[in-house]
Amino acid sequence: MNKLIWFVFMFSLVSYSQQESYYSLYKYNMQVINPAFAGAESDLSFSFLNRSQWESLDDSPKTMAFSFSSKRKNNVGLGISVVSDKVFVEKQTFAYLDFSYLLDLDQTKIFLGLKGGGNFYRTSSLNLEDYNQIIDPAQRELSRFNPNVGAGVYIRNKIYWFSFSIPRLFNIKRNQDLSLGAKDRVHTYIGGGLELPLSESLILKPMIMLRKVKSLPLSKDAGVFLGIKNKFDLGISLRSNSSFSAMTLFKISEIFYVGYAYETPTNNSLSNLNIKTNEIFLKIKLNKSEKNILPEETSEK
DSSP: OOHHHHHHHHHTTTOOOOSSOOOSOGGGOGGGTOGGGTTTSOSEEEEEEEEEOSTTSTTOOEEEEEEEEEEOSTTEEEEEEEEEEEETTEEEEEEEEEEEEEEEETTEEEEEEEEEEEEEEEEEOTTSOOOOSSOOTTOSEEEEEEEEEEEEEEEEOSSEEEEEEESOOSOEESOTTSSSOOEEOOEEEEEEEEOEEOSSSEEEEEEEEEEEETTSOOEEEEEEEEEETTTEEEEEEEETTTEEEEEEEEEOSSSEEEEEEEEEESOGGGGGGTOOEEEEEEEEEEOSOGGGOOHHHHHHO
16 A cells, blocks of 8 residues: 555544645745735845655655746735646646735835736546446546735844745645535734844744644744844744754855755654655855845844
8 A cells, every 4th residue: 555545544543644744844935925025135035945844754745936036116016936846646737926025114124915816726546446346436536726815924134034925825625526625724923033133143033933734733832942143043933732853054255155954754653754854945145245145134244
């Protein structure tokens, strides 16, 4: 039997399935869930993320995320965010245009954001093994585009940052012609963190990310990073009743940043399955001049 099917069968009575991707490196990949980050980090930025979840299981979740943002005139930021998910027989791609507007309050920056786009969703159960001689009408292909919009707020100064976003505001039924089907449910994200200098070369960066989906328990990611000599960050994170992550981000140059996260489940009953998760991240930041770098960006470097 397929390992992933066995895994889902064994723990379906005590667990809840995820519909959108989780990330360990939320802090460095925020635009995919909050459009207010478009243009908020640098004049021009590109982010790439690859996440392999539960790697030892066949057909386990694979996620690729890309975002591009540009700081424009008149306090406007524009961007693109794309997330491609594949798990078992499902494939989906979220593609959105991101817009942000900056309210500059001197020491505090408030970014207001909007997303517009949709989800290209495809699933096929035609190749699944079937031991029933009667044709199952639910065994079929489904392909659909579901439009949607999202919104977010991002606030920061030299000491703290705060993020609130709903990347998809509307519930969308993926397969309206079936009596029982899945929906793109509304996900709400609330996050925040601090930047606490410990010395000239060390900065403590605690953070938390809350994720709420209707009918599912609240997911909580609590973590802390230690910034060392503005060259790299080391961090750990704990997801409620789920997993533990060890993370790092290296500043290769003034432009290139590389991150890695290793995630393992905290539930002892899952340890024998060896379901580890690896996440790799690359960010490119381009600034026209050092004058354009906001306070938080200077601390990250």
